[in-house]
Amino acid sequence: MRFLSDNAATVHPRVWEALRLADGVDTPYDGDHYSQRLDEAFGELFGREVAVLWVATGTAANCLALSAMVPPHGGVVCHEEAHIEMDEGGAPGFYLHGAKLMLAQGEGAKLTPDAIRAVIDPIRDDVHQVQPHAISVTQASEYGRAYRPEELNAIGAFAQERGLGLHVDGARFGNAVAFLGCSPAEAVGPAQALSFGCVKNGAMNAEAIVFFDPALADSVRYRRKRAGHLQSKGRFLAAQLLAMLEGDLWLENARAANAAAQAIVAEASERLLHPVEANEVFMRLTPPEREALREQGYHFYDWGENAARLVASWDSDQEAARALGQAIASL
Template sequence: MWFTSDNAAGAAPGVIEAMARADEGPAMAYGADAVTERARGLVREVLGAPDAAVHFVATGTAANALALATLTPPWGAIWCHDHAHVEEDECGAPEFFTGGAKLVKLAGGDGRIAPAALDAAIGATGGAVHHVQKGALSLTQATEAGTVYSAADLRALAGAAKAAGASVHLDGTRFANALAATGASPAEMSHEAGVDILCLGFTKNGALAAEAVVIFDDRLAWEFELRRKRAGHLFSKMRFVAAQVAALLEEDRWLRLAEHANRMAADLAAGLSALPGVRILHPVEANLVFAELPRAAHEAARAKGAAYHNWAGDAGPDHVTVRLVCSHATGADEVDALLAACRAG
């Protein structure tokens, strides 16, 4: 019963085998090899972006921070949600790599930036030399609350940012889960919506350590390469990172894995909703479930070995707020076991 994070899951089927195949003999270093070039081609094909620059790093923090540094000068504002990963969980990496750009937090229910909040922030940014200037809008897909933006939502928010002269970054660490939830195409959810740089996540969806940074504006590509090298994220044996991406994109494995994780989360939420005293805190659209559990149910689940995170929230003395995350490796038996343990409480 492991629901702490989709980062906790092991490699998806085919990933380690792909890395082993990439180990057959020598290859050119620093991404100048056939495996990496094939992975780049698959990313471009999936996104319907034949001219996009595609670069690989090993962590989502590196992807986001380097992408935002490419888009935002040190005197720029990065508009993001109150609870965006770049704000709460990256140890100041965006500020560090941008050389001091200011993260401006925006409100919005269920993890999504409210259009009115963005409009207000745009209106309050720029102008006199005393003020931080317009830089970039950072969106998270799926959100930290486990919800998703529709393609129309993305277009509207990105359009407002672009009209103000700002760029658009999409933290797509759970991009596959959002696609599986909405049925939108990868193109509709990225460059067709106005995204300049997409950080396309694979680690949470079955890779060991692999993320792709997809740059749709070719004027930004060389700067990103320089920043990646200077930051120490240009791996000499890049083929082992790229092989993971290729293995997941082949035959739409990445989408099938995300669909499974989403389905497990939906089943878990439905089962919890049927229990007395349980409240689901956000719509369950991707693979995360936030809930208030009766303290007795929480303690019973813990006693049975359930692993998940307690979450910030004023649930009162008789309830506990928790976050439960399903992954490609979550089994229906684990969901059933957790629900049974909660019932026993």
């Protein structure tokens, strides 16, 4: 009955098995045969040449990816609710050595070319103002909204026109793909880099930075070491990522989480604050109503004065999700 966060979910048994199998003598750091297979495995998933680096956290994945695109004197355009702005404790400024986040607005925590244009067009092209160097979008967004392929293509075309890099924070990338029913390549669009989330989706402590411009990975290998993320037993991270890809476990888990979210929605859709397009549900709930649900044993986060965020996970019990929806409907 816990719907606090998909970070609180259990590790998938197939990931545990992959960790056990990786527990043998192998080359340290990223020289092991698991790490050496990542480029090919993710290349098959996206249908193109990629370079893939593992890290332990989504924060590191986002910030290291952006560090390849943005100099210390530059800026990153992102939504004002983006994870890199609201929930990463200043890590972008740390990893990017002072680069600025340029905040845009947009319905459902999603960016559009017009929203980006509104932020960067007033900037003078001179040394007295920070110049934009990249755009970062979140797929699915912080309000659980999925970018359609045509939306990403439009942002990508704008980025190319302005000479900007494009990064996708894919902490819940699997949930977006599961909802859209499109290919992973379509769901990432023309991005140069993707933070491919696994920890929220059944892994233990492994995330992938997927570079669609493999040359960008070259400097990040050094940055990863300097940042303290080049783990000596990297095979255990790589083994998790390969296990998530094998048999499309990443997509299977995401579909299960999305289904549990929809089970909540089916019973109490009139309270929705945002359309549910992934595994996050935002609902109108007053403080007394939230307390009544907690007294029944449900766990979730408050989201402002009269709202709550309910997050389903790959291992959420469908009947518990349905019961939560019914409990909300009966308030």
